[in-house]
Amino acid sequence: MNHRFADRTLSDLALSLPGSVALLHDHRLDFGCGGQRSLREAASEHDLDLQRLISAFDALPADAPAPDWQGAGxxxxxxxxxxxxxxxxxxxxxxxxxxxxxxxxxxxxxxxxxxxxxxxxxxxxxxxxxxxxxxxxxxxxxxxxxxxxxxxxxxxxxxxxxxxxxxxxxxxxxxxxxxxxxxxxxxxxxxxxxxxxxxxxxxxxxxxxxxxxxxxxxxxxxx
Ligand SMILES: [Fe+2]
Ligand SMILES: [Fe+2]
Known part of the structure; x- marks a missing residue:
């Protein structure tokens, strides 16, 4: 299954997608030490339904406020x-x-x-x-x-x-x-x-x- 979120890493999602931190926490996915895994790999490792996970990311409001630490020094x-x-x-x-x-x-x-x-x-x-x-x-x-x-x-x-x-x-x-x-x-x-x-x-x-x-x-x- 190809999807814009499936092969992105957890750390990339957490840094760039507003609302994703709470969603990753809710699914007990470790995006700190395990941040280099793709969403697909993490779902497989934790026996989570990738399609449902992707739907949850899709449903995140695009305009949710999020601090941009990538732009900070x-x-x-x-x-x-x-x-x-x-x-x-x-x-x-x-x-x-x-x-x-x-x-x-x-x-x-x-x-x-x-x-x-x-x-x-x-x-x-x-x-x-x-x-x-x-x-x-x-x-x-x-x-x-x-x-x-x-x-x-x-x-x-x-x-x-x-x-x-x-x-x-x-x-x-x-x-x-x-x-x-x-x-x-x-x-x-x-x-x-x-x-x-x-x-x-x-x-x-x-x-x-x-x-x-x-x-x-x-x-x-x-x-
Ligand atoms: Fe530390
Ligand atoms: Fe520290």
């Missing part, structure tokens, strides 16, 4: 990543860890209790913090100074590798939480915890996407 993109993702992860993770500890304690005997969730989130928090510190302290200042990407391929390779590890951590998170689905008899705190984890998942995929597929490939304007 490195500096505005880095400012955005720091404010919208680094700062937000630092707020959301401690709250989610506390909420996970409460839920694990309150529902320890429930068959769907997410045992080990708080511990996993604590590991994610430590790994993310260390990763973000390296970006903030070393790589981002170099990129702001306009050091050519070809000169910083080593550090970029390390960051990409750590992004892959974050993506793996998100898969474990999905396993621990039945794909972020609280049981029918879950209380409000449990439901809110899983809604917060879903938000963390979406934020982290978008965060990685903007670095892997835009900032680290110099696809935006210099500046």
């Amino acid at each position: 490195s500096a505005p993109l880095i400012d955005h990543i720091l404010a919208r993702y680094h700062q937000v992860h630092r707020q959301q993770l401690p709250a989610l860890i506390a909420q996970a500890q409460r839920t694990e304690r309150a529902h320890a005997t429930h068959p769907q209790c997410p045992g080990g969730l708080a511990e996993h989130l604590t590991t994610m928090q430590q790994e993310l913090e260390w990763h973000m510190c390296k970006e903030e302290g070393v790589l981002f200042p170099w990129l702001r100074q306009g050091i050519p990407l070809t000169h910083v391929q080593g550090p970029i390779g390390v960051m990409r590798h750590e992004h892959d590890e974050h993506a793996q951590s998100l898969l474990v998170l999905a396993e621990l939480t039945d794909a972020f689905t609280a049981p029918a008899d879950a209380d409000e705190d449990w439901r809110q915890l899983y809604a917060g984890l879903e938000t963390l998942r979406r934020d982290l995929v978008e965060h990685i996407h903007l670095e892997n597929n835009l900032l680290f490939v110099g696809a935006q304007q210099p500046g």
Whole structure:
């Protein structure tokens, strides 16, 4: 089946097609670390109906507002990543860890209790913090100074590798939480915890996407 969307990569769709980010999230398609796959490949990998997926992309309103990070320079993109993702992860993770500890304690005997969730989130928090510190302290200042990407391929390779590890951590998170689905008899705190984890998942995929597929490939304007 040939179609204007089928063979475009997920990262290209996310960057250029307004509304596509929400649609990719809704189908749990990772356009951060998995951004170089075509929509056709991703659909096949996740056992999704390609035709239905294409119809959903077709139905997106063409005039939906979307920030054009491809037209921005490195500096505005880095400012955005720091404010919208680094700062937000630092707020959301401690709250989610506390909420996970409460839920694990309150529902320890429930068959769907997410045992080990708080511990996993604590590991994610430590790994993310260390990763973000390296970006903030070393790589981002170099990129702001306009050091050519070809000169910083080593550090970029390390960051990409750590992004892959974050993506793996998100898969474990999905396993621990039945794909972020609280049981029918879950209380409000449990439901809110899983809604917060879903938000963390979406934020982290978008965060990685903007670095892997835009900032680290110099696809935006210099500046
Ligand atoms: Fe980052
Ligand atoms: Fe990163």
